[in-house]
Amino acid sequence: MALGAVSCHGSPQSTGDQGMKRWIILAAALAVGMAGCSKKTTAGLPAPMPGQKSTAEAMLAYSHSMSVDLPIADIPTRIDAIRKACTSSSHGACNLLNVxxxxxxxxxTVRIVPEGVQPLAEMAGAGGKVASRMTTAEDISDAVHETQRDRDQLDAYAKRLDDIVARKDLSVTDLIAVSKEQAAVAEKRRVLDNAATDQHHRLDTNLLRISFNDPHARASRREFGDIGPAMVDSALDGTADALAALAEGLPYLILAFPLAWLWWLAWRKVTRRWRK
Incomplete structure (x- = not known):
């Protein structure tokens, strides 16, 4: 009886423990499932395309390119939105290069400060499918150092010319020659200054090119576009075959014509005899 009493009192507690374990296992499974769903959703999103900044140690000129699949009806509006964002400097200094x-x-294609690359890339890919993206860097440190070296040498040469002009014993002819040389040096310095400005502009900004395509429109255009060339090729092949067949049969036609004429004369002669 005592054992039976103990068994009766212990059964509800055991059942409650099993139910609690089931709820814990179920909650853990739901948590794992939700985590898995969250990871899948995040993995499907396109990776960001941040701008890159050059440093004094590594003089790199960065350029980005991305391709977005978008319905053909939405492409002009999207391009216009990016153009307005660039020309209004909504995301930093930006120069419109090509549309x-x-x-x-x-x-x-735009040239924009590094902070503006990501916002424009997000604007381009919104509602579409990012088919590809690429970031490249060009090391222009040699070009920058060479330009600076040429400027320093030119400055030293210009200073020597200034010292020559300052001489009081300089003849008029020599003064004219030195003045012409100073003008040539000033023009070279202007070219070098422009080159240095362009180089630093490439280092301070990023080049961004965004392409939009409608894969369905491109596929249909390719299918219909192939009809014309296919018809022309077929017509040319058929004409070539016909000419080849005619060339092969021409000798037989030349021989067959006199034979047919002779046969016609003989047949006519025979029929005349029958009539008589």
């Missing part, structure tokens, strides 16, 4: 549109897509 191109066609029946199957379009593209826009």
């Amino acid at each position: 191109d549109q066609s029946s199957t897509g379009g593209s826009i």
Whole structure:
């Protein structure tokens, strides 16, 4: 009886423990499932395309390119939105370099500060599919150092010319020659200054080119576009075959004509005898 009492009192507690374990296992499974769903959703999103900044140690000029699949009807509006964002400097200093549109897509190229690359990339890919993206860097440190070296040498040469002009014993002819040389040096310095400005501009900004395409429009255009060349090729092949067949049969036609004429004369002669 005592054992039976103990068994009766212990059964509800055991059942409650098992139920609690089931709820814990179920909650853990739901948590794992939600974590898995969250990871899958995040993995499907396109990776960011941040701008890159050059440093004094590594003089790198960065450029980015990305391709976005978008319905053809949305491409002009998207390009115009990016153009306005660039020209209004909504995301930092930006220069519009090129805009191109066609029946199957379009593209826009800008040069913008590194902080503005990511916002424009997000604007381009919104509602579409980012098909590809690429970031490249060009090391222009040699070009920068060479330009600076040429400027220093030119400055030293210009200073020597200034010292010559300052001489009181300089003849008029020599003064004219030195003045011409100073003008040539000033023009070379202007070219070098422009080159240095362009180089530093490339280091301080990023080049961004965004291409838009409608894969469905491109596929249909390719299918219909192949009809014309295929018809021309078929017509040319058929004409060539016909000419080849005619060339092969021409000797037989030349021989067959006199034979047919002789046969016709003989047949006519025979029929005349029958009539008589």
